[in-house]
Amino acid sequence: MYHIIVNPASKTGKGKLLWSDLEPVLIDKGVDFKVYFSKKPGHVIELVKNITGLGIAGSSGSVIDIIVLGGDGTLNEALQGVADFDRVRIGYIPTGSSNDFARDMKYPDDPVKCLENILNCKDPVRIDLGCVEYNSKPSLLSRDHKSASNVETKRYFDVSMGIGYDAAVCEEALTSRMKKALNKLGLGKLVYLFTALKQLIKTKTVDAEIILDDTTVIKRSRFIFATCMIHQFEGGGFKFCPDADYTDGILDICLAAGISKPRILLGLPKALKGNHFKIKGIDRYLAKKVTIKTSSPCWVHTDGEVKMKNDNVTVTCKKQSIQLLKQH
Secondary structure (H helix, E strand, O other): OEEEEEOOOHHHHHHHHHHHHHHHHHHHOOOOEEEEEOOOOOHHHHHHHHHHHHHHHHOOOOOEEEEEEEOHHHHHHHHHOOOOHHHEEEEEEEOOOOOHHHHHHOOOOOHHHHHHHHHOOOOOEEEEEEEEEEOOOOOEEOOOOOOOOOOOOEEEEOOEEEEEHHHHHHHHHHOOHHHHHHHHOOOOHHHHHHHHHHHHHHOOOEEEEEEEOOOEEEEEEEEEEEEEEOOOOEOOOEOOOOOOOOOOOOEEEEEEEOOOHHHHHHHHHHHOOOOHHHOOOEEEEEEOEEEEEEEEEEEEEEOOEEEEEEEEEEEEEEEEEEEEOOOO
């Protein structure tokens, strides 16, 4: 049986409409399924915890198949609820505005084709899973999570995590009224551009220490951001790590520090094609484990989802831990 989680609010309400197109396909094919609709931020985590926790506890050695219909954020929430990645297989039907995961994995634009691809999958694709551990207490929760009753100490990601400027852009964009309006016109990506320009002026630089694999220590003043990536794209198509390999168990890192804000502005268009490393102050590193310490707390995101500000995080990569229901 397939457990299907639908985010009806994804792409400003189009998620529900897309599901109305997909449900008849499942019925016509005689597929055994159960559908769940998310109702608020964090609800997908609860749903997956219940599905995988009860399913794994109730049967020995069984495999649970989950299909997620939503954006990058919905898929990210689903990962947080998985009880055992060895016994859970995940299918994905992208409906969001950024779709960086789908872009790198070359998903078809047609949701019906995505569904058929999942149903026909006999041998799941194994891809890497990232994990962020927050080593200090948060100094500030994001606007979407101020009412959280408990604060996470770690969070998974499948595309990227970032600390600093790029996370500040995400934190503001996620709660932007402009995003909702532009999404209705199919122009949701523009809000990230507008917010990026605004945050470039607002974001203050800090001092940072980056430790790679517990051995190499990099110290930078005027730190702007660092992003640790499993896939090539972030922020709706920016190719921050053009050589990232989602199966090698290694984090591809883009670090921007000691660079003026005008040069960052110059680098953003270059990042669309992955040519930004030619700019002095934007550097690439590789590591299985990264610890990032900043002189004052910065926003932290996982797959564009922002929970808190933190000044000490450790990022690791779990090689090929996600079983993705997708034909090779």
